[in-house]
Amino acid sequence: MTPVRLPDAEWQHADGLKSVLAALDDVYGGPRYVGGAVRDTLLGLPVSDVDIATALLPNEVINRLEAAGIKAIPTGIEHGTVTAAVAGKNYEITTLRRDVATDGRRATVAFATDWQEDASRRDFTINALYADPKSGEVFDYFEGLSDLEARRLRFIGDANQRIAEDFLRILRYFRFLARYGGGQIDGDAIQACAAGAHGLTALSRERIAQELTRILGLKDPVASVELMIDNGIFTPFLPELARDAADKLRHLVEREAQFAQPVSLTARFLALLTRGIVAADKVAARLKLSNKMREGFAQRLRAGVPIPFNVRAIAYRADIDAARDAVMLYAVDVQVPECLARLEQWDIPTLSIKGGELIVMGLPAGPVVAKTLQAIETSWVAEDFPDAARQRELAVQAVKAVLSGLD
Template structure:
């Protein structure tokens, strides 16, 4: 959403709650985040005549599910410049992070809150939208992606406003686009990847075949998006606890084809194997390992992927280190860690070690600190080695022997140095 135009103000508030007529309206459960003093001050500052402000999106969804909440978004009928002035008058730091499309960030008591003016779409092109500011809550809800993300809650009463049956979908663990899925996707093709991310996190109920088909139909549109936006969403998918089912669906429906042709033929099985190993061995999620599970073991091809997706230099080098590592075994796993780092060695084991050797590989890395070779070039010269290239060559030989012997202590290191210097010196006639 790059361009925002105020095309006029709409009246009306469709105050539809999640409950059917005559039933008790749905209420937002109490949660600790609602009691922050800074948030209370902020909400009082934004009071208006259109039923706002209201919590919206993830904070409402996740609180209803009993999940922790980190980001709190607030919707308001107030225009962005009015929001800015009210915050400033109240002594709250106001940052115009996306003011051209209605978003202001408020910073209070060390926390940030996104405040966005109600909007309706005027035009879309698959990457961004031209919007008009409004006062109609249902219009604002109608431009959101999924029904479970279009839930609003009144901070005072806790009443939940549900315009598209998102509460039922939340209860059924069903992920549905608002309105026509093909249209929603054509408005912003990133919604394809968002669909599979939300499916991995909140799905589990009956699959929406129309939504899956719409994602497949629109996959070609992913080429219109910036690589950074694609990489961000793919990273979020892979970072979830268990993305295997979603990734498998993505593969089956050609979602990766436009931006990741290097996908391995065994990607789904390899990711499944890695995720199972993480659970069985109580290992943390490694994004680098999960990326590599999707790709062929071709260091050149993998680097092209990293460059195309504009991943960080640290991530690119991490890929290369993991792919350059020897086939991990209990005998060499510490050597891999020494030459790279513990994380690289752990990932190499998780990806490429055999089932029988994986537990011992991980055990040999557990609470092991990568040691340092204590022998320096000056000591070799003091032992009689002439200064020059021979010193570096002998140090390399000492290091190789030290690694081969399993990183023995300083006493053995010195003994190795004596042996290697003696072997390097010319023999007397």
């Protein structure tokens, strides 16, 4: 059989990569590219990260890199991973391994020199592809190439065992399914994910949030999320999941495509949840989401239902992104285009009236000035942010009203 060879791609010609590979040359058939760089190049997709596998022990990797004048960073040396930093790029280099013990969260490993043994401990067949940098030959130990061609996602070996080694693989399965799937769904894999979902409680909230964020950030995660819901994957960590979460997410994703809007992780998270600031805040706290995301939830939920008349007011009180997300999530279908148009190329204005001007108009200094400014601002927003001349008219009216009340 004619060997499959890795197509030429721009990333293979990056400055510094050849020097890293030359430094790691050995008698075991390595180094080799592994994982995502091989998979995505075969699919004709762009490659951002290049991982390298080697039979050399981690300390030998460090010594060889440093001897070649390449910065070596022991990023995960206890698990065999060293990062080479050269010419403005990082390359993750990992020694071939075999699992000694696993507990569903992390593994104890021993270093090895057998390529197939290293491949057997990986998660999916399409991630266990290696390529020789010199010849381009692709090494496939578990029929990953045929799975890649069929857009079929399979665990290596027994799915239940792979999941028991690291329960995060459940969420990784649905992420990879959303990105690379499209062929026949592996029923055994889905059953194994459902059976192992309870193990997600053993993982750190940060790891769960990271994977969930990656799933929601994909172009169209709806089918995967629907499978997750149907198989109880969210149950251990997201009790606030809305009953109609799949429908709401589908509606949002369809709107994003229809109106050429960028993916908003904040909006997609909210599409999954029962509507309410308290529920959203609990989710943010449990998953240890960023303060920005947490506040973003509250801004969008406070917005109410946007309509063309109030959408700029929503943006003024929060920001343009929050208003746009509120439109995508909550606006009536027929009003979405006009709401978006009113936000397009609109810069949030600033009220030009200041407290000093109110005092010049006769208002006594003190708390009444701030209250009057708030009243002026409320009227200005209600009138859809008129120009400076109208702002002054509103100020004069407000000052007269206050002074007449003081008489």
